[in-house]
Amino acid sequence: SDEDRALLAAEYDPEPVPPEKTLPVLAVVGRPNVGKSTLVNRVLGQRQAVVQDMPGVTRDRVRYPAEWAGRDFILLDTGGWEIGVDGLDEAVSRQAEASVDDADAIVFVVDAVVGATDTDMQVARMLQRCGKPVIVAANKVDSASQLPDVASLWSLGLGEPFPVSALHGRGSGDLLDRCLKILPERGSVSVPTGPQPGRVALVGRPNVGKSSLLNALLGEERVVVDAVAGTTRDPVDETVMIGQTPWRFVDTAGIRRKMHKSRGADFYASLRTSRAIEEADIAMVLLDASQPLSEQDQRIVSQAVEAGRGIVIVNNKWDLVDEDRQDELAREYERELAHVGWARRINISAKTTWHTNRIERALNETLDGWRTRIPTGRLNAFLGQLMAANPHPVRGGKQPRILFGTQVHACPPRFVLFTTGFLDPGYRRFIERRLREEYGFVGTPIQIGVRVRE
Ligand code: GDP
């Protein structure tokens, strides 16, 4: 009914965000393979601290708290761009444009050995017009003998290019000094200043035990939402301490309010489920292990995969599961849930709290997997070895090769491979399997796109 609709809308309408300490944001932009990840790691490594991910407003850009010469700022890593039909140039420019909107100053990384490419020129033209301070980092200048390469980068029209070797550290301190000079004291973009807790959607069909589990987890360690730095007050979510880590459970109001009896309840329940999944980093899918796996269970799992969320599968009501049911469950899994074989599965009883302490580890591993980003250099070394050991089978006298690959997204991981021909689905699955063996990617879907180059 309209009333239900209004109720739902009201609940999802967030309260105004309180003013936060605003740190200036320095964005790192540039083509793939110019050394952005290497540079970001070097800047973050300077302070020898554990790096905590701070997912930003959009998921394809990652913000890291950084510090140099006693000043705090946010480093915006723009590793992710979507390579669409328009190709690499457009994708890189669009991504650069988007990060410029979110930044107070920009480091434009160019490969000094390669020189300014057409893509670089296109990005440079955009940056000239953006009205924000820009520094050109002429990267891969590992020795003084390469300094003449740098001068040609004046052609970008963005002032003096700054020679640096992100790999060896040469010039990186000078580059940072220079960046701090152009970075304002306070940021124009409001960003949360503390690490953000991972967001969990606790989902599952009615009666699987969602509210029971929520209560078991809250126990006595319930914390007030706004006690966690950087979170905004939001009545529909709750922060739950699991072990030492705060997690933000989205739409706990929806778990608490039962709508079993009203008409259209199923529709609203599934609407809530999709919204909760959209809001979250991880979908914790609760199943009633004492009952056969239903179509609705499967639909929820598929929804989470399609939305690109991390997934943890929790078999609840294990206290009711006997040995026969265990065997049956194993068969159901093999038949119906093989496509999420990478997800952590845990058996618990919300009622007796048996094994609920295993949730912490499963969530942590899944969030790590979901956020993993592999630097272009490492990825290509991996792909090279993979192809040498297991080349693609010959098809119609041709043998497709991977020319270059790059991870265009984290959260969830998405790769684009540039190839000389279409890859067999079986070979793609093989690549995915090897990626998982090599880098973990626990609990996260992996997307692999292929672009055939003539
Ligand atoms: P991104 O795609 O822009 O993030 O690039 P990466 O940071 O993954 O670097 C791409 C490749 O360039 C890797 O093989 C790096 O080791 C290499 N690289 C990065 N910085 C330098 C540098 O200063 N000198 C040299 N010689 N190689 C570098």
Ligand code: GDP
């Ligand atoms: P929700 O609709 O998913 O929120 O499910 P509830 O938490 O309301 O649980 C539905 C029913 O299952 C209640 O009667 C719970 O007491 C029961 N239940 C929940 N967890 C367990 C469990 O681990 N074991 C058993 N035996 N019953 C449980």
